[in-house]
Amino acid sequence: MALSPIKSAAPKVQAAAHAVRESVRRLHGIDSTKLLPQISEPLAEARNDLSTLSSQLDTAADAAVLAPSMLGADEPRRYLLLMQNNAESRATGGIPGALAVLDFDQGQLSLKSQTSAGALGQFTPPLPISTEEQAIYSPRVGKFMQDVNLTPDFATTAPTAKAMWEQRTGEKVDGVVSLDPVALSYLLEATGPVEVRDPAVLQISGGLPTELSSRNVVKTLLSDAYAAIEDPDLQDVYFAGAAKEIFSALSDGKSDAKGLMEALARGVEERRILLWSSAEPEQSVLAKYRVAGLVSGPSVTPAQFGIYFNDGTGAKMDYWVKRSVRVVKDCTRDGYRAVTVRVTSTNTAPNDAGESLPDYVTGVGAYGVPPGSAQTNVIAYGPAQSTIDTVVKDGAQVPFAAHKHNQRGVGASTVRLKPGESTTLDFNFGHIVQNTELNMVVTPTTQAVKDVVLPAALASCE
Known part of the structure; x- marks a missing residue:
């Protein structure tokens, strides 16, 4: 992904957002109670339309500022990827059985350090979480990677998962991304079907489809895989291998850009894609949107x-x-x-x-x-x-x-x-x-x- 056009556009988008925001403020400052209906009704319509446009431009401005740095424009970025499995529910979607690290360097994406949550083992003593969340969800949130998202608050899940990953692997990450197979199906609508080519994954696939598409990926990963692969660790390997092929298709730049943006937006809207940054200025902006997955704050x-x-x-x-x-x-x-x-x-x-x-x-x-x-x-x-x-x-x-x-x-x-x-x-x-x-x-x-x-x-x- 070319990041320089986004960086160069950011000041213009911010200026447009500011101009429209000021127009909304001035329109709302007009006392419409004494106006004739022929004037007050178009005024109300203009207020609504401009407010909607202002919200959209504010979002675009925030994205234009955040995206380049978070996608590695200034220095490489690494994010822990939690691949949630909805067949075993957790508050934010499903158990994060398969894990990986997403590397972004100048907008180029690669998937590395794949493993399973079970491989990280038990954390004793558990990592600390709030006393309120301990009372509701038990200390297991900080004890097992598989349970970090028993809480629906991604602001607890993400830093806990980051700390677990770094403590066990020694690898530092800059944030946490979470998604589920349904979100993967949306991405496959933009990329088209992908072939599972990794020999190690094919060896354990047990007759599962070698081509994954938006139509079969959810059933394959959340149902068929358990009949074809008995070993839970190998199931996670297959899950991670499938995700790797999909992310490879995303990184090759051949997917439909408009379709990809729509797929990502849909995943975020349905809270199937969540994002947390360890950089406080970035996280304070993310916290304004659904992608942050918060239970309190400006997005609620x-x-x-x-x-x-x-x-x-x-x-x-x-x-x-x-x-x-x-x-x-x-x-x-x-x-x-x-x-x-x-x-x-x-x-x-x-x-x-x-x-x-x-x-x-x-x-x-x-x-x-x-x-x-x-x-x-x-x-x-x-x-x-x-x-x-x-x-x-x-x-x-x-x-x-x-x-x-x-x-x-x-x-x-x-x-x-x-x-x-x-x-x-x-x-x-x-x-x-x-x-x-x-x-x-x-x-x-x-x-x-x-x-x-x-x-x-x-x-x-x-």
Whole structure:
């Protein structure tokens, strides 16, 4: 990627952003209450249009400033890559089973130092995390690389993963990037299919496709690989090998530039691609956007809710679990807003999953969950100052764990589903002071986001 045009364009983009920002400020300074409708209505439209343009230009200006340095224009940059596996859910997507280092030098990308999270072993004592997150997610976040993203806050996950990597390997990195196979499928739409050519990967592939495309990569990596490759370490090798071919296709410069930008934007919008920089000035800019994956700060809307999933099976059953999240009540009670968020989960695995699916997928009861069943820890976040008053499972109130994280009300409950079984959890939030539009954030799964976050279906407040 040529970085000099981006560097040279940055001052012009910043100037344009400033000019439009000032125009928005002046338009909003006009008192429209005494204007005729023929004037006030076009003014309101102009305000909205310019505000949208201003936001887009601010984003472009930030990107133009950050991109060259973060892609190695001034000196090579190295980023730890967490390849999340959605078949075993974690709050930000999936277990980071395969790891690698992304090298950027003058915009040229290469993938190096590939290994597995398991190879890093256990960290004793655990790396420190906040006391609030320890209470919700346990010290395991700082104990195993596989669990660094039990928390949905990438500002905790990334520096913890960086410290683990550097402590075990001695390799310094400048930041952390995370993505999942669904994001890889988006990238493959831009690059076109890629061939798996590494002899070591082909030797263990066990009849898996040698050509990976946007249509087959998710099923291949998150389902078929477990039937074809029994050794978990070799599964990670195959996963990393597939990622290497895709990144090689990205770095050869032959992909459609517009399609690549759209793929990256889609991955970021769905929180399948996350980025953290160890350079504080860069991170302070990233923190304004979804790509930072934060639970508090400028990128979090005032009335934001979060529903996150952490595997409790100790296996790869989440490929078979389908979920939906929707607001089913939004009322005013005792002067405060009360909101109910319903989470529906269904285990779509075959009835004989305990026998027909690979042992590594079912977990064979190693953690107390019957083979074929799927157990999930569901964590719900409300806005700042909110509380979770009750949790109702399939119509009956159930005990739950209540917490706080960065002033946000948090509730956690566990569901276990046999094949074909479905259940609902209603998280009843209270003491909500924000009156702005509700916004929902969820753990990225193998499903399309539109199939997980459903439109509100509000019940009566009476």
